[in-house]
Amino acid sequence: MLTIKESLEKVITEALIEVCGIKDAKGQVIYASRPEFGDYQANGVMAVARQLRQNPRDLAAQVVDKLAGNTLVTRAEVAGPGFINIFLNTEMLAGRANACLADHTALIIPSSHPQTIVVDYSSPNLAKEMHVGHLRGTIIGDSIVRILEALGHCVIRQNHVGDWGTQFGMLIAHMNSLSNDEKALSSNLADLEGFYRAAKQRFDAEPEFADLARSYVVKLQQGDADCLAAWQRFIDESLRHCEEVYALLSIGLKRSDLRAESFYNKELPNIVKALSEKGLLSESEGAQCVFLDEFKGKDGNPLPVIIQKRDGGYLYASTDLAAIRYRSDNLGADRVLYVVDARQSLHFQQVFAVARAADFVRQSCKLEHIAYGTMMGEDGKPFKTRSGDTVKLRELLDEAVARARDLVAEKNPDLSDTEKALIASTVGIASVKYSDLSKNRTSDYVFDWSSMLSFEGNTAPYLLYAYARIQSVLRRLEEESVTPGEHVYLVQPEERALAVKILQFAELVQQLGDDCFPNQLCLYLYELSGLFMKFYESCPILKSDSETRKSRLALANLTAITLKKGLNLLGIEPLQRM
């Protein structure tokens, strides 16, 4: 099964090749830039005409002739310097819409080459509480996972949490000093942020404490039972906190998706050994390093990837190399996506390059850093609150729900309290997620409460409102015992435009599977909702005659189904009413 766009691309490319004789000619089919130019346009003729030194309009006319009789297209015309404007066959559109109503799964066309894809995302540091900076990686990763699964790929989630390293020595030391008072310890741990701060303060202020902390790091890495028990206790507490946040955000990460840094600990000596055997390892200033020609540091000096520190300890590059090998060999990944802050792009370039050089990944396995931008404060500098702290993710979400609660109470005072609470939590959380997902992930973005918590315009409530409106209409007709039919006729321009947009959902999801930009999905859903609103304003459903009503109802229903699927791919659950 091909999308409309793919079908057009195929037909036009074939026609173009036939006409011009150039084997690698491309139709270059895109959405028409303006409504009067049709539904799609093909731009490929002009490039070919230049090569052949022919008149592009003549060439385009020959391609247009070849389209005669094609069932997808009603009309194709040459325009401007050599564009081909394509007007889709309205009956074909209605037919496809009806097919989607009969079988909802037809809205998404699965990939023709299903792959095993490992997605590394969220990966918080367990030493501290999750703050707003963790939002992006977590929800972008979650959305990508949902999209890839919808396309029929086998997706393996990997939550590469930071549960290992020097700071845990400090935390265990602090824990042990409190452990004779079990109650105090529990309540202290409940506030992870405070706990970390207290431990850090002592680490900086008390030399004996710092020495103790360092000794615990060594003991931990050597597998000392007492240390491990304390460490496990802390990790469990910290994970519980993460899971609370995941539950609030509907993030589908489970304990079984956990592959923490500690998981790779026993593998690290083998990594060193393997690199050494490949002849990639060299000693520099006491550390075991890999030097690759393509990386230069300050003053143009060769830049190492440090595998093992002078004191024998390992760094995160070593762990990442072990993880790459595990993902390629044990998990059988065809593709590994690292949804990680853009600031780590050099790190991943290096790790990927070393992994390739050392044959830690199969040739066919693709490694991609799905980078996202840094969160900035309103002053354009990396984000901090006035007091210099981070905003806890939990606080942001609670605030969003509280604001949504006020709004529901104002808009819909008659609803029951339980219903208000459900709406408030859905709208509040969805708004926060949407405001982040709707921005291009590669650019830095400014954190500000008001835009995160806004409920008007291009926001989650707009999409949820469109969905709730449709459900409202469907409910009314249910009372009249009229079942929504599957008889879409596209008469009004608003009906047609809506149907075209719905059928383009498959094209969009396909593209998302390749480039992983969820903001494109947000934009699509916003436009879909906008087209529905226009349809809703100008094409009455309940008041029209029976046939028209059936058709419009079916179209509205199909819009709702598409919206629901799309929202689901963003990790947002729609509401029956709001």
Added chain:
RNA sequence: GCACCCGUAGCUCAGCUGGAUAGAGUACCUGACUACGAAUCAGGUGGUCGCAUGUUCGAAUCAUGCCGGGUGCACCA
């Protein structure tokens, strides 16, 4: 010093592999609720796409240089 990212309307941002007259939201101004739900809709004001060269039939998009901002660059993750 080197590398990567960014500079589009007052503000927040779209703009997919170069395509026709650069788009949304917000803010501001006008209109539309005895309602298929106004968390909405219709319309208006608002832009030398950082600057300059170049490639091209065509550049916000590609190349080079400059200006401005961010990030990273040896034992933290």
